[in-house]
Amino acid sequence: MIKNRASKNIIIFFCIFIAETGILFAALPKKNYSAYEKRYLAARPSLSVSSVADGSFSEGFEKYLADHTPFRTFFVAVNAYFELIKGNNGSNGVYLGREGWLIAKPPERNNRLTENLNRIKAFTEKSGIPAYMIAIPSKGYIYSEYLPGNSMEYRDGEYLALIKNELGSCLEYIDIDPALKKDKDEKLLYFKTDHHWTADGAFTAYREFCRAKGFYIPDEKEYTIREIPDFYGTSYSYSCYMLTKPDTLRIYESDRQNDIRVEITEGKEIKTNNSMIFEERLKEEDKYTAFLDGNHSLVTIETGKSGGNLLVIKDSFAHCLVPFMAENYGKIVMIDLRYYKNDLSELIAKENIDEMIFIYGTENLATSRDIVF
């Protein structure tokens, strides 16, 4: 009946391929959370006259299907590596660099940096308390030698200079760039698979902070280092370069920090912990959240030490830097402007804040829409 052998093979493959995927989709049990993507997957939409008529059923069903396609992660990885072979490194926004470095693409050139700096400046001048800033350059800038050949330009050098110029008059800018560049070959200052810096990177910055403040500058040897293997970070999730090796998360522990009390306020709920490292989080996919439990609107740390009260206005880069700073202050109040929408001046008065510090990654300073006081 069919003479052409190729035709026969083509028909067989095609029919099996489309039917098998559909049948597996219908038959396989559905997960409702993807640890890999760190989000809840779409649920089956409810069928009703109104949901069909307004198109929400078909839209919802397509999302449901997409989220539960059999071998989903496999296909996503196939796509990422196919793009890579085509020469399109960074198809999902993250470059696959040399030696397993996954590096997020830089933000666009026309960004919000100047605007955000002006806001910070206005707020600092208004508040009238001594202020500091640490801006953490992006991984692509510090470890640029691991970038693939035709990557976009990382302009953190320009950004840091701009920050220094714009804010130099109203606060003390602590330049960590030279120190990071000096230490970067000795230690991994950033995770290879996550967009954050490591505790090692934060420690280098902390030493610069102490130098600027006139505090005692500690040595790494004064800490016990705990190593947690198999950390796959956000850059790994984003990029889908699934053959990349995991990171090891290093935690600096010090016996000088025994009387810690961390209080996390999230809406009306208050959660407390007696360490800045949240052990539960180390068992999760995203181990970086072990530092101060990840993102929260308001976190108060009673250090049990003598010293002033510090307000930290920050993004998540601060989470592994602030634990070091707990040595130097009696209380640290940490807020995240993405979630904290109350009046900051009130908070400053209520908590008797003596000093404040801005801790932000340059990338976030250049793109955030939440730097609003």
Added chain:
Amino acid sequence: MVFSSLMFLFVFLPVVLGVYYILPRKFRNAFLLIADLFFYGWGEPVLVFLMIFTIVINYFAGIIMSRAGNKKLVLIITLIIDFGLLAFFKYEGFISENLNVIIPFLHIPSLAIPLPIGISFYTFQIVSYIIDLYRNETDVQKNIISFGTYVSLFPQLIAGPIVRYRDVSEQLSHRRENPEQFARGVRLFTLGLAKKVLLANPLGLMWDTLREPTGAGAAASWAGIIAFSLQIYYDFSGYSDMARGLGNMLGFEFLKNFDYPYISKSITEFWRRWHISLGTWFREYVYIPLGGNKKGKIRTLVNLLIVWMLTGLWHGASWNFLLWGLYFGIILIIEKLFLLKALEKLPAIIGHIYSILIIVFGWIIFYYSDDVGGFAELCRFVPTLFGGGILSSDAGAVITNNLSLLAAGIIASTPLIRKIYDYLNKKKGYRIAEPVVIAIILLLCTASLVNNSYNPFLYFKF
């Protein structure tokens, strides 16, 4: 529903093909009609009734026309209904908006009616039936199921090709599906899917990144507009290939809609190779009824301009489409008057370069519809082709990342791959090699479609 979706590939298509081939022949059209309405209703759950209404009206118009004496009256009424619905749903906003500008004190409210998917295509198909019937060029279709299947046949329902009734009337009742044809369908469908997913989609992304920023440089703008020119070709011809392939799987044969348009040596040739079914439709049902070239030189030119303005407007309710149609109308007239003869005497390469430049520039006009800024954006973009630096480093990185894509896009727009295929087809190993290649392409397309939904929620970013 679109073909390049997981829903179509892995739910709709296997179910439809499975049931279709299990059913005895006499039930297949009825089942296809149900499948078509589901396919259309999936994206247009309400306006599917508009299409059903159009089908019923035209079905009865056909019946009446075959019996009544005054065929012309039936034809005119039916055309008014068909084009009236098209005008209302597609051009109401555009017409009222412009009338409000032209005539003061007039305040026609804009109803903001959403455009029913595929209305331009199915209206043209249905009109071809009614006119052919009037001209006695086809027989009346007495079976409403067959008629409904013709109008709403899901492969060509939402983006063509515009299949004339007389080209498929035989197939509607007497088609014989066979495995060879089915395999041909799989090949064509896979090819079309690859054009859409592996070429058009990433080329579109490339155009988006190169179009936006100012100061990317002239080379970036050129690379961008080349990417867009390729995108629109692969998007559209990919869709046509998928439609023809799906038609084959169901036992239909549709005519070719694209024939390597970018290798044309003149614009006249280009329009014989681009969206063939639309050109044929306008020639058959507008140009020739207007008198074509039989009524003197002036009348011919006027007819051409009318056809090309309508062709432009058919593509969308926006001034730029009218301009785009006129642009080609005028160029075609110039070619008809003298340029074509001159080009024939020149080396072929001149014709190619001339055609590509005209086509690419046309796509710029085509792109900037009112939805994306219209003339203002068009006037901002065009100067970037000729000045403002050569290439910024970031745009350079985008271009190098997409160099292989661009090269593949250019090569695949020529018959080269076809020739290689025909050559390898005669070799021994192709029985295995061809299915393997098709399998790889389908896997890569699926990977890309799945990737579109891949969306890590990085709430903890920064």
